[in-house]
Amino acid sequence: MTIKPLIILPDPVLRQVSSPIAQVDDAVRKLSDDMLETMYDAPGIGLAAIQVGIPKQMLVIDLHKEGEEKQPQIFINPEILRSSDERSAYEEGCLSIPDYYAEVERPAKVTVKYVDIAGKEQIVEAEGLLATCLQHEIDHLNGVLFIDYISRLKREMVIKKFTKAKMRA
Numbered sequence: 001m002t003i004k005p006l007i008i009l010p011d012p013v014l015r016q017v018s019s020p021i022a023q024v025d026d027a028v029r030k031l032s033d034d035m036l037e038t039m040y041d042a043p044g045i046g047l048a049a050i051q052v053g054i055p056k057q058m059l060v061i062d063l064h065k066e067g068e069e070k071q072p073q074i075f076i077n078p079e080i081l082r083s084s085d086e087r088s089a090y091e092e093g094c095l096s097i098p099d100y101y102a103e104v105e106r107p108a109k110v111t112v113k114y115v116d117i118a119g120k121e122q123i124v125e126a127e128g129l130l131a132t133c134l135q136h137e138i139d140h141l142n143g144v145l146f147i148d149y150i151s152r153l154k155r156e157m158v159i160k161k162f163t164k165a166k167m168r169a
């Protein structure tokens with residue numbers, strides 16, 4: 001397993017739309033291992049392939065609590081089938097926008113269709129943190145970031161801050 005470098009705001013790669021994965025083969029399994037390794041190293045609770053520069057529809061999530069065993073979850077070609085009218089707010093962060101957090105309101109429950117790492121189609125009804133995390137990561141596959149949901153003024157400030165940091169680096 002390899003820890004891959006993370007793509008950081010304002011890299012335009014983050015705005016790319018990812019394409020579906022046609023077949024779950026060794027390359028896809030290797031990528032999922034590398035993504036999990038990269039996410040655990042960061043550390044984070046979710047990562048989309050585009051965040052390591054690969055525009056493929058795959059994301060990994062692990063919501064295990066401290067002291068519990070790891071619970072890696074891999075979602076290939078995820079698609080939201082239904083979203084609840086009920087909404088919930090979480091303070092979100094993103095490995096591509098380090099050390100910035102903002103409250104985002106999203107549907108509280110989502111039904112998501114995806115392909116698992118064995119190549120089998122699955123459906124999950126998610127709520128709570130998993131629902132938020134899935135929506136955040138699926139947004140990445142469409143080039144959408146959580147800062148797109150905050151005010152324009154705040155978003156421009158964040159982008160400016162990261163642009164300056166990049167120029168210094």
Ligand code: ZN
Binds near residue numbers: 093094096136137140
């Ligand atoms: Zn993110």
